[in-house]
Amino acid sequence: MKVQPFFHRPTGTLTYLVSSSTQAAVIDPVLGYSDGSIDDAYLKQIIQSIQHQSLNVKYILETHIHADHLSGAKSLQAEVGGQIGISERINDVYRQWEGLCKGKPIMSFDILLNQNMTLKFGNEEIEIIETPGHTPTDITYKIGNNIFVGDTLFSPKRGTGRADFPEGSAESQYNSIMALFRLGDTTKVYLCHDYPNEHEEPEICSTVQIQKSDNIMLNNRISEHDYVLARQKRDESLPTPKLLNVAIPFNLTGSLIS
Numbered sequence: 001m002k003v004q005p006f007f008h009r010p011t012g013t014l015t016y017l018v019s020s021s022t023q024a025a026v027i028d029p030v031l032g033y034s035d036g037s038i039d040d041a042y043l044k045q046i047i048q049s050i051q052h053q054s055l056n057v058k059y060i061l062e063t064h065i066h067a068d069h070l071s072g073a074k075s076l077q078a079e080v081g082g083q084i085g086i087s088e089r090i091n092d093v094y095r096q097w098e099g100l101c102k103g104k105p106i107m108s109f110d111i112l113l114n115q116n117m118t119l120k121f122g123n124e125e126i127e128i129i130e131t132p133g134h135t136p137t138d139i140t141y142k143i144g145n146n147i148f149v150g151d152t153l154f155s156p157k158r159g160t161g162r163a164d165f166p167e168g169s170a171e172s173q174y175n176s177i178m179a180l181f182r183l184g185d186t187t188k189v190y191l192c193h194d195y196p197n198e199h200e201e202p203e204i205c206s207t208v209q210i211q212k213s214d215n216i217m218l219n220n221r222i223s224e225h226d227y228v229l230a231r232q233k234r235d236e237s238l239p240t241p242k243l244l245n246v247a248i249p250f251n252l253t254g255s256l257i258s
Contacts (some may be wrong), residue, residue: 001124001146003190005051005204008032009044010244012099014204016148017046017055020122024055024131026082027141027148027191028063029072033246038256043072047079057082058121061110063150063192065093066137067121068241071251074107085112085119087130089136093252096166100249100257107254113139131180133173141178144235146188147208152176153204155194156210159217164235170228177218198212 004017008030016027032039057080060073094106120125127142134151141148151161163170187208194202212220249257
């Protein structure tokens with residue numbers, strides 16, 4: 001299995017092109033957005049890599065509904081095919097944000113995912129691990145000894161994802177992360193975000209062992225009570241994501257809504 005990261009620096013987002021044999025899965029693709037216009041230059045890099053390697057895209061997978069960037073899933077699908085997968089709780093999120101969508105219905109997704117599912121993928125299987133907390137839709141994808149955790153875990157020095165969106169829960173997030181910590185210590189943890197300085201490279205991957213020992217927000221020495229208090233206190237100081245009012249309705253409906 002091969003994992004190729006792509007970094008969208010304007011939003012600090014990591015997209016992964018994962019391949020097994022000739023099949024590919026793309027996790028959390030991004031569309032650029034500025035001043036009311038969509039930019040697909042970043043997505044084209046991924047498409048070119050897919051075509052250069054003659055890969056057959058089987059899945060385009062979202063770890064959750066994103067509030068800080070526009071999903072490139074539909075645009076990518078139009079170019080290279082593949083089934084778009086997201087948590088089956090997507091309708092719960094739509095109900096929470098329906099006002100932002102201004103009457104536009106939720107778009108269709110090809111696969112609604114839950115904890116009891118696995119997806120066949122080349123010589124591998126993709127295991128679905130529900131990891132709610134940041135949002136109710138958060139999913140971790142486990143492929144072999146690799147997990148793709150979305151906003152559940154950040155690099156150890158940055159901690160964990162916020163848990164103050166509608167139906168977010170620091171308690172649920174704690175339990176989700178504890179489930180990931182019970183995976184093997186050598187399990188590779190692929191991150192969805194990092195925020196390096198302009199001339200630095202992002203931190204892409206750590207391990208379960210490193211997260212358990214070094215994560216500043218939640219490690220194996222922090223109780224649930226202390227984590228919930230610390231997460232809630234930190235969330236109170238965080239600004240609203242600057243693209244939220246654009247990204248949430250776009251990622252739910254597939255349309256820019258003014």
